[in-house]
Amino acid sequence: MLDIHSTYTYNFPTKIRFGVGVINELGPYLKENNIFRPLIVTDAIISELPFFSKVISDLERQGISPSVFNEMHKNPVKSDVLKGKKNYQNSICDGVIGIGGGVAMDVARAIALSINHHRDLFDYDDLIGGDKYVTEEIPHFITIPTTAGTGSEVGRSAIISDDITKQKKILFSPSLLAKIVFADPTLTLDLPAFVTAATGMDAITHNIEAYLSRGFNPMCDGIALQGLKLLAQSIVQATKEPDLFSRSKMLIGSLMGAVAFQKGLGMVHSMAHPLSSLLDMHHGLANAICLPIGMEYNYVGFEGKFNVMAYTMGLGGNQGKNLVDSVMVLNEQLGLPQNLSQVGVKEEHIPELARLAKQDFCLPCNPKEVTEEDFVQLYKKALSYD
Structure with a gap:
């Protein structure tokens, strides 16, 4: 029986912290894992909401210096990912946090893939066997859902469209699974x-x-x-x-x-x-x-x-x-x-x-x-x- 006054930890398919208030555990988790300059990937709407500002200020108060990337289309395309990769590199980031719905999660996951993998992004398309090229380390990757829809927070793939042809590509690898999910229902209330x-x-x-x-x-x-x-x-x-x-x-x-x-x-x-x-x-x-x-x-x-x-x-x-x-x-x-x-x-x-x-x-x-x-x-x- 679900008790909304309790928080839960379970591992399937990755570690999930579920319950009211678990978002407050993000800062301590980052410090415990020596992540002090994360790239937070979200969409433009989420980045303007009060809870997001609170997340950022809470992290900064704990000595963490996040960078925010929110430049993405409603249906993400390759150029969104490449801009995010550049932001990560320019800000000398040490981890990726996806906050939002499926769009933010897909872009965040694709950015994480791209950091140490330098082939053309669509070379990693699962439909052409691109997963075999996913051989390098993926930056520490965390997901925080704000919608109850795609479930991308526990996914191992990112769906990104070609800017020109509009055809969707699926970037897949088991190593793209988030290290931990913070699933806090309070983030979906508004x-x-x-x-x-x-x-x-x-x-x-x-x-x-x-x-x-x-x-x-x-x-x-x-x-x-x-x-x-x-x-x-x-x-x-x-x-x-x-x-x-x-x-x-x-x-x-x-x-x-x-x-x-x-x-x-x-x-x-x-x-x-x-x-x-x-x-x-x-x-x-x-x-x-x-x-x-x-x-x-x-x-x-x-x-x-x-x-x-x-x-x-x-x-x-x-x-x-x-x-x-x-x-x-x-x-x-x-x-x-x-x-x-x-x-x-x-x-x-x-x-x-x-x-x-x-x-x-x-x-x-x-x-x-x-x-x-x-x-x-x-x-x-x-x-x-x-």
């Missing part, structure tokens, strides 16, 4: 409702797609279902009337989703990624809109798994057939758009979206084959889905 809803639906998508993905990994399946249960119980409360209990369950469910999707993701993410890289759409929102479309496509042949997920989300037994409608109702409860036309996507965008979706690295793990023409039809459906 999130706007839209951000809470969109990032929360991202986490729900992670757990659903991980559970449905190809392959055999019963540990990830179990984690995905428990993460889905926690998120379904808490997302509406956390969005509309947030409290520490709902925020805590959201944060745990998000962490679990990121562990579970080591098994793989699927076509929903393949549809969402081009919406972000090509049209700069918020990743969580893209997933929220595409999730019912992808679930509907994957339903036939996987009715048993849909029944299990429906039961996990509190719909009762043998209710998998109603799960798609339930997710659509959830989006509506959260105040999220129901289709792509509501967020400015036009039919003229679809050919390029479909081409990029077919090339996406998540697609091979989808339980069913999806052709480029299938994606064309799915995007068309998503334009007016309700």
Whole structure:
């Protein structure tokens, strides 16, 4: 039973300090590990929030001199990482701290990779076997989530887009896992409702797609279902009337989703990624809109798994057939758009979206084959889905 008045330490897949107030342990941890000039990587919005200023002042009071890098796009690109690397070098930093959501985490992790690895950044793309080039030391890397969405704080990869082609690349290595995660639910309390809803639906998508993905990994399946249960119980409360209990369950469910999707993701993410890289759409929102479309496509042949997920989300037994409608109702409860036309996507965008979706690295793990023409039809459906 979760007690919000307690703090917890557990190790899976790395050391995690979880609970109210654990952010106050950052300074002592840095001093214990002889890190006195960390590069703190965050986005421009987070860097202006009161809690962030407090973190910086607390560190400075303890004799630590952090540098802050917050120059990144809403969907990060290679040039963001290269600017961060230069900042690290110019400031003579001795560690990297990622504070924020998935964007900040991805940029922070990619910067950490780049410090002692000097090939072209995309030579480390996992899809072309680039992990074999990750041979040098990674600077001490710490993550601090401020959203309950991507779960990137416990990830081993960074997703970065090409500035020109907009194609997403995945930089991966087990050595990119954070040394420690400080997961403090108080840092998520002031999130706007839209951000809470969109990032929360991202986490729900992670757990659903991980559970449905190809392959055999019963540990990830179990984690995905428990993460889905926690998120379904808490997302509406956390969005509309947030409290520490709902925020805590959201944060745990998000962490679990990121562990579970080591098994793989699927076509929903393949549809969402081009919406972000090509049209700069918020990743969580893209997933929220595409999730019912992808679930509907994957339903036939996987009715048993849909029944299990429906039961996990509190719909009762043998209710998998109603799960798609339930997710659509959830989006509506959260105040999220129901289709792509509501967020400015036009039919003229679809050919390029479909081409990029077919090339996406998540697609091979989808339980069913999806052709480029299938994606064309799915995007068309998503334009007016309700």
